[in-house]
Amino acid sequence: MAAAEGYAGQLIGVVTLLGAAVVAVPLFKRLGLGSVLGYLAAGLAIGPFGLALVTNPQAIMHLAELGVVMFLFIIGLEMKPSHLWSLRRQIFGLGSLQVVVSGVLLTLVGVAGYSVPWPVAFVCAMGFVLTSTAIVMQVLAERGDVNAPRGQRIVSILLLEDLLIVPLLAIVAFLAPPGAAQAAADPLWQRLGVAALALGALVVAGLWLLNPLFRILARAGAREVMTAAALLVVLGAALLMELGGLSMAMGAFVAGVLLSESSFRHQLEADIEPFRGLLLGLFFLAVGMSLNLSVVAANGVNIATGVIALMLTKALCIYAVARAAGSNSADAADRATLMAQGGEFAFVLYAAAQSQHVISDNTNAIMTAIVVLSMALTPLVVALHKRLGRAQAPSLDGVEAPHDLRGNVLIIGFGRVGQIASQAPLARGARLSVIDLDTEVITTAARYLNFKIYYGDGARPEVLHAAGAHHADVIMVCVDDPKAATRIAENVRRECPSARLVVRAFDRQHALALVKIDVDTVVRETFDAALRMGHEAVRAMGASDIEAQDITDDVRRRDAERFALEIAGKPFAGRALVLGNIDHIEPPPPKGDAAEPAAARAQPH
CATH class of the missing domain: 3.40.50.720 (NAD(P)-binding Rossmann-like Domain)
Known part of the structure; x- marks a missing residue:
């Protein structure tokens, strides 16, 4: 009887999540605010700081992060290695420039504006530099811009930021005070070696094992097994990268790139897409539920000014870098409004910094609230920019207007x-x-x-x-x-x-x-x-x-x-x-x- 009641309780939670999404998302899309803000608002409404219909958002967040993982896998399927190589300057050039400029200026905001020690300011700033891949990719997908040139530049920057989580965690361990948890951690060279081995194993499996596996399964004719194999590839790649100390999303992306020229690419994308959409929506619900309103109420001024200062500074940095890299004003403004928020990897970085006593519990709570609010504000800012901004003038680089042509x-x-x-x-x-x-x-x-x-x-x-x-x-x-x-x-x-x-x-x-x-x-x-x-x-x-x-x-x-x-x-x-x-x-x-x-x-x- 108790087990039946437990199952009923879990089912009530699932129904609550689905019901909130079904009601909020169409409403917000009808209002022109986008699906992401609908999910965030629904999560806040049903979460522990709203109606308290769901009380454990962290458990949901861990599961829902797989939505981001699957999204990166699908993006990887669209990027052949040759195309990814052609983006190397944007990934390591444009991406590195944006990260460095944003990181330096955001650190200065923490030191000068809030009088915090520079190690704390640096960790808080770098967490905010890591843009939300989930939100940005969702907005790009809704606009149909993922494969457009400006979308590809944004994807390149996101890829570099996903790669940054590994060196940032190493820097956090280096900044930890004597006697903190890093003393028990493995040496840096050992962690780098494990990461390289994990990445090498994934590349070997992607190049020589996955295509023969899918051919065998296709001959068997078991449709549901093909779906299971697609999930196995995504989750296995994510697990391998997690064990190697790398980003799960990066592992899924690499697996997607390795399968981008496979004859099974379209089948894989079709199999993963329903899970991706559902879990990504669940991720946004969990982000909305994790917004601690009691922390916001107790530190309202700091959080409000922090959101404004960090988002505005980051947006200005992104705009300046984009213009310096040759983008026109409209593209630069679009990228700045779309990428001005913190991201999901900030939660990982802040949790590691808290556990190793680089930042305090209160700082972690405040910065988490700032990141969540910035994520919630992004769809509003994007919608406002679209409504109030000037229509984007097409770039005429290398394009000529007609002048007395004489074709028949x-x-x-x-x-x-x-x-x-x-x-x-x-x-x-x-x-x-x-x-x-x-x-x-x-x-x-x-x-x-x-x-x-x-x-x-x-x-x-x-x-x-x-x-x-x-x-x-x-x-x-x-x-x-x-x-x-x-x-x-x-x-x-x-x-x-x-x-x-x-x-x-x-x-x-x-x-x-x-x-x-x-x-x-x-x-x-x-x-x-x-x-x-x-x-x-x-x-x-x-x-x-x-x-x-x-x-x-x-x-x-x-x-x-x-x-x-x-x-x-x-x-x-x-x-x-x-x-x-x-x-x-x-x-x-x-x-x-x-x-x-x-x-x-x-x-x-």
Whole structure:
């Protein structure tokens, strides 16, 4: 009976955690404050200093730290060794510069502003220098910036900071007073040797053991065993690094990098992702629960000024370093607001410093509260910066604006559709003029193409003329924004009436709108792909090629008839060819012929 009650109590705790997250996170996201702040607020509400529905946040924190571990493993899967090597200057150059500058100035804040001894100020400062990987990576993931250049710079700095925990713990042992716990610790050379052996063992296993293991499991066909193996890799790598005195998150990251070129990479990511999301949310809940409101109340002034002073100083350091390293003002400000908080590794550093009498129990409690509050404030600061800050101007480094181009085919928008659509005109010997608004697309494509892409907004008439629209025989609008495509088509039709205009349509309604403004050819972006899928499905059911093609043609014809019915009676010039319906739309008949079915006027081909 007692055991059943114990299980019921544990189940109540789990239900409470899940319920708090389910209620708070959608609410905060709806308010535009982000999921991280939702988790933190939910943790504070149900924790021992809120409603006390959960009373042991530290136990949850130890489990939830695995969410950070799994997040780093997934990031590692996205970084091939060659890509990681290309980031070495950012990791050890930019990262080291930011850590050193921030560490020195934050230490001075402690010594000059709070009159604490320099060893205490140094430990407190370096704990705050270690940015929260969990919060920053979550925000980057929500914004889709993890693989963007500015996101990669932030990831590089985070990697260096994760590496720092090992030398910082060694420095704490060195700063400990005589007779403290460090006397029983292993010598530094021994700890470094153990760490090197653990890292070497992980590299050996990743290079020569893991891929054969996954091949054997894949042949066995046991789906749940593959999931278990994925968890084994992540947790085993984390455990190995922990035993070696290194960061668990770093171990998982290294394991991910070693598997980044494996044919099982996508399967591993799919298996780990649900656990990662759940445990990372649990981590943020535990951080919110660990905020000791009694400590905050007793040291309110010191904590409030400490949060402001440390976050502001760190943000200014990050901004200055980013600008010195060549980032534009918008990128530097974004990095400063995103990385101005302390992180989860600060708790590890402060606990070690407390146990070795480098800092007092009260200092540990105050600094822990400062770090937690800084983590809680970060989503608010990021949201405020996004709302009040100026829109980020795109970097035009290495990018030119168009100037009187004279290609006979002008392509506006050079994403996935534009790149594929350009191949046929090129094969026929066309001279292309290409403009795009995304500078990253321009600089990336420039590495692989033998023609130049220019920066420009096709919705502006002066840009169209500079891009050579008045010389072009064909203008292709391939942008993925329906409203922008419509505006561009209107301008092209008004400014360049003799050019043939081919426009990518988002859906049926967008195609109808484009037909109304006299676009020559409208291509519905998903129609042909969907027809092809249906065609292959019919063949897979046993139909012959001829039968499958007849069925596909019939579907295409009926769609053309429906499209013609929707067009009938609406004012348009009548020369649009709508690809996706593959039908010429003839002008509406005179009113005397209004009884003629619109479908009879559609000429499929």
